[in-house]
Amino acid sequence: MSASNINSISIALVENNPIRQFAANPNSRVAAMKAKCAECMGCNLDHMERGFRASISECSSYSCPLHSFRPFQAKTTSR
Numbered sequence: 001m002s003a004s005n006i007n008s009i010s011i012a013l014v015e016n017n018p019i020r021q022f023a024a025n026p027n028s029r030v031a032a033m034k035a036k037c038a039e040c041m042g043c044n045l046d047h048m049e050r051g052f053r054a055s056i057s058e059c060s061s062y063s064c065p066l067h068s069f070r071p072f073q074a075k076t077t078s079r
């Protein structure tokens with residue numbers, strides 16, 4: 001794999017990191033909630049935990065104040 005490919009992948013990972021996204025947009029409540037849940041699942045500025053989105057989606061900490069507002073929840077269909 002070439003250095004430019006590695007750089008492209010690194011940039012994409014940074015852009016998908018909710019904690020970095022919040023750092024770039026600190027007035028966004030949605031970004032703040034995503035960042036908090038990502039941090040809760042082991043992510044930080046330089047690391048994204050494998051499968052963190054699914055872990056947040058399946059979060060069973062019902063007493064957490066953010067639980068109802070957490071990102072990456074499965075969509076439900078209404079009839």
Ligand code: SF4
Pocket residue numbers: 036037038040041056059060061064065066067068070
């Ligand atoms: S909702 Fe779940 S993942 Fe998000 S902060 Fe609370 S306990 Fe952590």
